[in-house]
Amino acid sequence: MEIKVGSRIRNKEIKEIIQLSNGWLLLKTEDGKSARDFRVRLVTSTKPLRSMVPKHAHFVIDFYGKLCQDKSAGMAMLKAIYEIWKTKDVKSALEKYQKASASLQGYPLEYILYALNWILEQEDINFTGRPEKKQKELDAILSSLGYSVPEGRLGSELAMSLLCDVGRGTHPVEALLKANLDIIPRRKF
Helix, strand or coil: CCCCCCCEECCEEEEEEEECCCCCEEEEEECCCCCCCEEEEEEEEECCEEEECCCHHHHHHHHHHHHHHCHHHHHHHHHHHHHHHHHCCHHHHHHHHHHHHCCCCCCCHHHHHHHHHHHHHHHHHHCCCCCHHHHHHHHHHHHCCCCCCCCCCHHHHHHHHHHHHHHCCCCHHHHHHHHCCCCCCCCCC
């Protein structure tokens, strides 16, 4: 199977591809919630085809594991994620924070930043609003770490506040439940 812009994977047209330095491919494919909507897919092998759709929970668990290994390096990774949320400049954040997170096990920082950049963008595209009480709660979580919501990023604030909540010491399961995120199993039984 040839993976290129315009071809199809899992019945979805590929709109954009990022080749990561470890050989993985990050894909932006069509999706159906709106005209501008897309899905993010990670391809770890083309022969045989192995791919997955990254979810918030994957990054929350990875971040928690990094915090358990080295809190300072894990929080540096969170700063890198915050920077790409503010600027969408993945290359700059990667250069700035690669060394600080190089010793951490789990997902490579390059994958985390490129994937979350697209996932956060997707959240903003599909955002239709939230209750004021919930908005204030999310704002408070961010501000507790000195972060604020960049203009036009309210949709992705839920995902960012989830990471920040774990950074503040909340267990990932509790943070996911508090965020009320729908976590769909990889394979339904």
